[in-house]
Amino acid sequence: MTSVAVTGMGVVSPNGLGTQDFWSATRGGKSGIGRVTRFDPARYPAQLAGEVPGFRAEEHLPSRLLPQTDHMTRLALTAADWALADAGVRPAELPEFDMGVVTASSAGGFEFGQGELRKLWSQGSQYVSAYQSFAWFYAVNSGQISIRNGLKGPSGVLVSDQAGGLDALAQARRQIRKGTPLVVSGGVDGAICPWGWVAQLAGGRISTSNEPARAYLPFDAEARGHVPGEGGAILVLEDAETARRRGARTYGELSGYAATFDPRPGSDRAPGLRRTVELALEDAGLAPGDVDVVFADAAGLPDLDRTEAEAIGAVFGPHGVPVTAPKTMTGRLYAGAGPLDVAAALLSMNDGLIPPTVNVVPSPDYELDLVLAQPRPATLRTALVLARGQGGFNSAVVLESSGR
Amino acid sequence: MSTTRTFALDDLRRILLEGAGAEEGVDLDGDILDTYFDELGYESLALLETGGRIEREYGITLDDSALTDAVTPRQLIAVVNEHITAAAEVAA
Numbered sequence: 001m002t003s004v005a006v007t008g009m010g011v012v013s014p015n016g017l018g019t020q021d022f023w024s025a026t027r028g029g030k031s032g033i034g035r036v037t038r039f040d041p042a043r044y045p046a047q048l049a050g051e052v053p054g055f056r057a058e059e060h061l062p063s064r065l066l067p068q069t070d071h072m073t074r075l076a077l078t079a080a081d082w083a084l085a086d087a088g089v090r091p092a093e094l095p096e097f098d099m100g101v102v103t104a105s106s107a108g109g110f111e112f113g114q115g116e117l118r119k120l121w122s123q124g125s126q127y128v129s130a131y132q133s134f135a136w137f138y139a140v141n142s143g144q145i146s147i148r149n150g151l152k153g154p155s156g157v158l159v160s161d162q163a164g165g166l167d168a169l170a171q172a173r174r175q176i177r178k179g180t181p182l183v184v185s186g187g188v189d190g191a192i193c194p195w196g197w198v199a200q201l202a203g204g205r206i207s208t209s210n211e212p213a214r215a216y217l218p219f220d221a222e223a224r225g226h227v228p229g230e231g232g233a234i235l236v237l238e239d240a241e242t243a244r245r246r247g248a249r250t251y252g253e254l255s256g257y258a259a260t261f262d263p264r265p266g267s268d269r270a271p272g273l274r275r276t277v278e279l280a281l282e283d284a285g286l287a288p289g290d291v292d293v294v295f296a297d298a299a300g301l302p303d304l305d306r307t308e309a310e311a312i313g314a315v316f317g318p319h320g321v322p323v324t325a326p327k328t329m330t331g332r333l334y335a336g337a338g339p340l341d342v343a344a345a346l347l348s349m350n351d352g353l354i355p356p357t358v359n360v361v362p363s364p365d366y367e368l369d370l371v372l373a374q375p376r377p378a379t380l381r382t383a384l385v386l387a388r389g390q391g392g393f394n395s396a397v398v399l400e401s402s403g404r
Numbered sequence: 405m406s407t408t409r410t411f412a413l414d415d416l417r418r419i420l421l422e423g424a425g426a427e428e429g430v431d432l433d434g435d436i437l438d439t440y441f442d443e444l445g446y447e448s449l450a451l452l453e454t455g456g457r458i459e460r461e462y463g464i465t466l467d468d469s470a471l472t473d474a475v476t477p478r479q480l481i482a483v484v485n486e487h488i489t490a491a492a493e494v495a496a
Contacts, residue, residue: 063425064445067453126460129423130453 004173005243005250005402008087008236009343010079012188014050014229014330018082022340023347026355027375031329033212033227038071038111038192046206048215049192050229050331068131069144070109072230076141076188077148079234083184084149087236088248091149100153100183101142102172103234104164104335106389107199109136110191117195145184145234153180158335161389162297163259165189165232165338166397170257172237181242186339190230200228203390205301213359216332218298218325219305219370221363226300229327232336233343240402251346256284256398263392272394273297274311277384280396281315284382288316291398292378293354293371295341295385298325300332308386309366318367322376325357338387342399345383349401354378411462411484413437416454416477423457424450437478448472458484464491 009019014032016022025032032050041047057066057074065077084091091099113136119127134140139157146155154175158167165187172185191199200206207225209215216227243250258279260272281288294316297308312323326344327333333340348354354376362370383399417432426432427445436444441451455471458464464487474480 062428063421064427066425067423068425068449126456130449130456133449 002177003240004176004237004254005240006235006252006254006342006346007238007243007248007250008083008085008089009251009346010082010086010234011340011343012052012055012075012079012231012233013340014052014231017052017054019086019343026326026329026344027351027353029329029356029358029373031212031358032229033215033329033331036192039194041197044197044201045208046197046201047210048207048212048227050227050231050333051192052231065144065148067129068135070112070135070140072188072190073109073135073141073144075190075231076103076234077144079188079232080145080149080184083234083236089182089236091151094182096150096152098153098181099151100172100175100180101146101151101155102158102168102175102183102185103142103145104158104160104168104187104338105138105141106159106161106164106189106334107191107196108138109140110196111193112136114193114195141188149184151184153183160393160395161391162332162334162337163387163389163393163395164335166257166342166385166387166395167259169235169237169254169339169342169397170259173254173257176237176239182236182238184234185237186232186234187335188232188234189333189335192228192230205299205390207300216300216328217360218296218300218328219309219362219366219368220360223300223302223305227331229331229333230336231330231340232333233339235339235342250402252349252399252401254397255400256280256286257396258283259393259395261392262394271307271311272392273307273386273388274314276394276396277311277315277386280384280398284398284400286382286398288320291316291321291382291384292380293345293348293383294321294323295345295383296323296325297386297388298327299388304388305366309368313367319369321369322354322371322378323368324354324371326355328358328360338385338395341385341387342397345385345399349380349383349399352377352379354380409462409488411458411481411488413477413481416481419457419461420446420454423453438476440475462488464488
């Protein structure tokens with residue numbers, strides 16, 4: 001089967017704009033969680049978020065794109081530009097139908113949609129932007145990246161909450177295996193606006209703590225929900241052979257993937273996460289002992305943390321593999337989370353360093369070897385990344401360093 | 405009777421910029437009166453947004469064909485002014 005390599009990445013994270021800033025912050029345990037600034041959160045029960053710092057869209061994008069894009073689409077377009085440049089790919093020089101775009105989204109352009117719906121109800125339909133016709137769609141990032149870069153190959157969007165970012169990468173791999181040599185993939189997400197905020201609050205998983213260092217504590221006895229964040233990563237995936245032929249630098253290969261769906265609430269059947277891990281390893285042709293590090297989903301709610309700890313324990317044994325959750329520095333980024341963790345895992349493998357999980361005092365009940373406070377030096381050839389979406393989605397990808 | 409407002413190239417430039425921005429490499433301040441909108445980087449959706457903003461600002465209603473038939477700034481300016489004059493006559 002065709003091997004699929006990651007040859008470029010563009011990162012927009014609450015703890016760093018651009019891959020370099022993100023990685024130096026993540027290695028150093030620097031958090032990007034703080035009080036919401038994109039709107040006044042004073043009247044809401046949750047007031048913390050992970051917001052991407054220092055992003056001024058007009059410095060990165062032409063004015064033509066600004067009236068028609070949500071904030072998260074602007075971040076995605078910028079990340080895609082960076083990913084293509086990082087891969088050394090100039091789309092204009094390649095056959096346009098040989099390049100696709102597959103991204104993930106959890107909510108579409110919520111902030112844009114909020115603004116236009118407000119105009120609809122307060123001023124009337126003639127005040128609603130014509131661009132509302134697509135700017136709030138789930139598929140908008142795929143579409144805009146495709147148009148801006150002239151990528152006309154197989155494209156689409158995956159919508160499965162936080163699992164979606166990994167599902168998109170898997171769909172990109174499928175398209176490459178079906179013959180499209182290059183797919184721009186990943187996810188950049190975010191709905192830090194009042195409409196998005198109340199929707200998240202209604203979901204019941206948001207931490208209402210106002211202390212940035214105490215609000216999101218996965219695998220801690222004091223876990224109380226998560227902090228929402230914005231951002232993510234866009235990756236360039238290529239047929240590894242094509243990439244090698246053109247002399248591309250590769251970060252690593254996407255060698256395994258699986259997705260499962262949980263049984264209905266109250267069922268006596270087991271949750272799907274353990275099976276997801278086993279199937280992803282099987283897909284990669286690897287045994288549990290081959291895995292050097294796990295990037296956890298890290299829901300930050302006791303039930304979900306327990307399910308994840310039990311799945312990891314069942315496959316790898318108690319304290320059987322180093323586990324980390326750098327998303328403790330960013331909050332949960334929904335469709336952006338999986339691709340950002342994949343970027344972090346690839347950078348970890350290249351640096352021989354597992355980034356830390358911050359602020360957490362792990363509950364001993366979980367029997368996890370959590371990498372805490374300081375980054376841990378390690379030889380990393382294989383990484384497992386987990387992501388779960390609200391509603392029962394479980395996804396896992398296996399990454400391997402290219403220099404096997 | 406108040407003087408009727410007219411719609412000029414500078415008004416169109418301003419509304420295009422507000423509603424749809426400017427394409428990289430296109431100089432809206434240049435001589436664009438007879439340049440096709442698609443060459444200026446504006447597709448049908450950009451013109452729909454532009455038309456909506458003109459309607460709101462000038463209190464007129466452009467029929468669907470007005471926007472699709474006007475393929476250059478000169479043509480759009482002409483059709484908008486016709487509507488403004490017609491609306492003023494009705495009001496008078």
